Amino acid sequence: MSAERFIRAYNQIDDHLRDLLDIDRSRFGFASVVDQAAKRFSVVRRYADDLKEFGALRNAIVHDKEYPARIIADPRPEVVEAIERLAEVIINPPRVYPMFRREVRRLDVDDPLAKPLRWIREYHYTQFPAFRGARFAGLLTSRCIAQWLADSLATGGVDVAGATVADALRHDPFGGRRVAFVPRSATWYDAAELFTPGKGKRQAALEALLITESGREDEALLGIITPRDLLNPPEGLS
Structure with missing residues (x-):
């Protein structure tokens, strides 16, 4: 499913930003984590708006009120490819050397x-x-x-x-x-x-x-x- 790939990339980004900031999943929502990371990392500043949009889309795709969370929508393939590319850049930003x-x-x-x-x-x-x-x-x-x-x-x-x-x-x-x-x-x-x-x-x-x-x-x-x-x-x- 496209949704599974999307959620996997989203979770990779979320986990990476929380590791950078030493913040566990019990504290702060994704948008707040992005804002905090944007103060310290230029690559996050560059794509902060995109990250927040993907965060909103994730909430539309996943129904969190049930346990375990249930996927209720399937994103378009180009959206999945976009978040996967962004995950790669956020986690492994290209270095000047x-x-x-x-x-x-x-x-x-x-x-x-x-x-x-x-x-x-x-x-x-x-x-x-x-x-x-x-x-x-x-x-x-x-x-x-x-x-x-x-x-x-x-x-x-x-x-x-x-x-x-x-x-x-x-x-x-x-x-x-x-x-x-x-x-x-x-x-x-x-x-x-x-x-x-x-x-x-x-x-x-x-x-x-x-x-x-x-x-x-x-x-x-x-x-x-x-x-x-x-x-x-x-x-x-x-």
């Missing part, structure tokens, strides 16, 4: 500017995390380099051979504040939220997320995420 694992070419502020220029030509990269020792100094972008070039031309000439990454990095008006570090355990939904400025805030949106083991800037870079990478949710969910 290894999804966005890639080589990240790292610079030191004292490196010659010719180094990233060569990488731009060879690899067509446009963003390079720059460090001062183990400390993050900013994101060198093709925009920074273009502004450095324009200012150099306006003030007497371009000395690429003598220029350093720090020279071009000074043209980042945000001073590296448009970059955040995330741990490899972060979910796709965590990343999507970080790229979305909070309501009522006038802060600039992030340009990139850098993935490290635990989200610290002094760790090896495991990958990089840009807003373009997150245009479409995984698993065909919206």
Whole structure:
């Protein structure tokens, strides 16, 4: 029966959220559990309305006033498939690593500017995390380099051979504040939220997320995420 599959997926979600919150079945209804989980987990926030709709549908399908509870309706197959997909995403949300694992070419502020220029030509990269020792100094972008070039031309000439990454990095008006570090355990939904400025805030949106083991800037870079990478949710969910 479709209803049995629906109830199985619903119970998987309910059990998982209660485990996350350490709440047993004797406390709180499903909608309240969703609200509590949404305060802590981005994937639940993303689908909170859908989860509550499925909760209401579950109550329409199951007659709880009798014991044992009796199924009194059968959901459409596409509804069953939808809750099964959602259960998979809620229980096993896609992680930024290894999804966005890639080589990240790292610079030191004292490196010659010719180094990233060569990488731009060879690899067509446009963003390079720059460090001062183990400390993050900013994101060198093709925009920074273009502004450095324009200012150099306006003030007497371009000395690429003598220029350093720090020279071009000074043209980042945000001073590296448009970059955040995330741990490899972060979910796709965590990343999507970080790229979305909070309501009522006038802060600039992030340009990139850098993935490290635990989200610290002094760790090896495991990958990089840009807003373009997150245009479409995984698993065909919206």
